Amino acid sequence: MRDPNQRITTFSRDGLRFDVTDAGPLDGEVVVLLHGFPTDRTSWERVSARLHDAGLRTLAPDQRGYSPGACPRERDAYRLEELVADVLALVDASGRERVHVVGHDWGGAVAWLVACNHPDRVATVTVLSTPHPAAMARALKATLEQKRKSWYMAAFQLPWLPERTFAAGFHSLLTCSGLPSEDQRRYAARLARADALAGPINWYRAARGSHVGAHRLEVPATYVWGSRDPFLGRTAAELTREHVGGDYEFVDLDAGHWLPETRDAESAAAILRRVARGS
Numbered sequence: 001m002r003d004p005n006q007r008i009t010t011f012s013r014d015g016l017r018f019d020v021t022d023a024g025p026l027d028g029e030v031v032v033l034l035h036g037f038p039t040d041r042t043s044w045e046r047v048s049a050r051l052h053d054a055g056l057r058t059l060a061p062d063q064r065g066y067s068p069g070a071c072p073r074e075r076d077a078y079r080l081e082e083l084v085a086d087v088l089a090l091v092d093a094s095g096r097e098r099v100h101v102v103g104h105d106w107g108g109a110v111a112w113l114v115a116c117n118h119p120d121r122v123a124t125v126t127v128l129s130t131p132h133p134a135a136m137a138r139a140l141k142a143t144l145e146q147k148r149k150s151w152y153m154a155a156f157q158l159p160w161l162p163e164r165t166f167a168a169g170f171h172s173l174l175t176c177s178g179l180p181s182e183d184q185r186r187y188a189a190r191l192a193r194a195d196a197l198a199g200p201i202n203w204y205r206a207a208r209g210s211h212v213g214a215h216r217l218e219v220p221a222t223y224v225w226g227s228r229d230p231f232l233g234r235t236a237a238e239l240t241r242e243h244v245g246g247d248y249e250f251v252d253l254d255a256g257h258w259l260p261e262t263r264d265a266e267s268a269a270a271i272l273r274r275v276a277r278g279s
Contacts, residue, residue, distance in 0.1 A: 004095030008059060010069075011093035013086055017069030020090070021060045024052035029123075029275060030096050032087065033060040035260075036105020036129075037200050038166070038174075038191050040066050043104065043183070046264035047271070054272050059099075061090055063107065065199020066191075078199065078206035083110045084117065091121050100275050104128040104260050106203055109136075113212055115219040124278030126222040126271045128259040129229060131236035132243040133214035139236035146233045156204040163194040163201055177230055178256040220247040220278040224270050226255035226263070247277060 008022045021041050031051055033044040041060040048058040064070050064086055065078060072078075087110060091099050100123050103111030108130030115125035131139070139146040156162045166173065170192040174184045191197060221244050225237040241248060251270050255263050 006095075008090075008093055011061070011090050013089040016064070016067075016072065016086075018064075018067045018086065018090070019062045019069070021048075022057070023048060023060075024057040025055055026057060028052075028055045028057035030094050030099040031056050031058045031271065031275065032090060032094075032099050032101050033058055034087065034101070034103035034107030034110055035060070035063065035066075036103070036107045037203065038170075038197065039105070039183075039187050040190065042186060043260045047260050047268045050264065050268035051271060054268075056100075056272075056275065059090060059094060061086075063110075065202060071199045073198070075202050075205050076209060078202040079209060079211070080110070080113060080207060081212040083203070084113050084212055087111075087114050088118060088121060097121070098123045100124045100126070100271075100278070102126045102128070102271055103130070105130055105257070109133055112217065113214055115221065116215045116217050117212060119217075119219050122219050124220045124222075124274045125217070126224070126274045128224045128267055129226065129232055129257055131223070131225070131232060132217065132240040134243045135236045135239035136232075138239055139233060143233065143235045146236060149231050149233055153204055156201050157208075160194075163197040166197055166201070167192050167194045177258070178228075178262070179258045180261055183258070183261045214243070217244045218246045220274065222249040222251065222270050222274040224251040224253065224259060224267060226253050226257060226259060228255060229257045231257055249274065 005026050008020050010017050035043045041062045044060045101111045108127040111127050115122045170188050223240050259267050
């Protein structure tokens with residue numbers, strides 16, 4: 001492990017290099033921030049500033065398919081077990097035995113899996129928007145609501161067409177979903193091209209071939225969900241409680257999907273409560 005008092009700008013795993021924003025007090029407890037689709041590590045800027053003010057250190061990576069040095073072409077390179085292993089490599093690079101893990105959207109799914117499968121490396125977990133994977137699977141089978149909200153997941157299984165379609169409609173699609181225009185412009189600058197979207201969309205394609213399971217969670221956890229989320233419905237949100245065995249808080253906000261960008265104060269407050277209770 002590295003010296004825990006040195007800044008991290010990159011870390012490597014299996015020949016891939018990931019870019020990281022390391023900020024806040026060097027001696028603070030470490031919070032790993034995992035972004036979702038189709039955003040990047042800058043999605044956490046508003047939240048992380050509040051965490052720094054509270055004395056926490058944050059590590060926000062551009063994940064696999066988003067970091068220029070970590071964009072393999074093969075679909076199987078984006079299986080969930082690879083995404084989880086990337087996070088563990090960052091934890092190793094931090095020099096800490098255990099960290100607090102926070103995720104949004106796809107980053108939230110990875111955060112659940114890291115905490116479920118590697119509780120020895122995770123002090124607490126806070127997830128924004130995304131339900132526990134087992135709760136999501138149950139909701140997809142049980143409710144028409146979640147099937148309707150998740151239509152794009154099936155569409156993303158097609159070859160090459162999703163990248164071209166999403167790139168062409170990047171701004172309009174994200175406007176409809178409620179993402180602020182200033183954030184759209186920032187993400188579009190690096191992702192609104194078919195070639196740049198290939199890796200991020202491969203997350204969806206590779207998920208079906210993944211072999212990592214979502215066990216019952218025993219790590220202290222907080223789940224923050226927006227009741228107006230166009231992608232993730234109430235059934236999965238409420239079922240999440242049944243898959244968490246330890247200390248748990250469910251925060252139900254009158255909000256949409258993009259919580260790090262639009263509800264940074266409430267998101268940061270939930271993270272800080274969880275860190276305080278789990279430390």
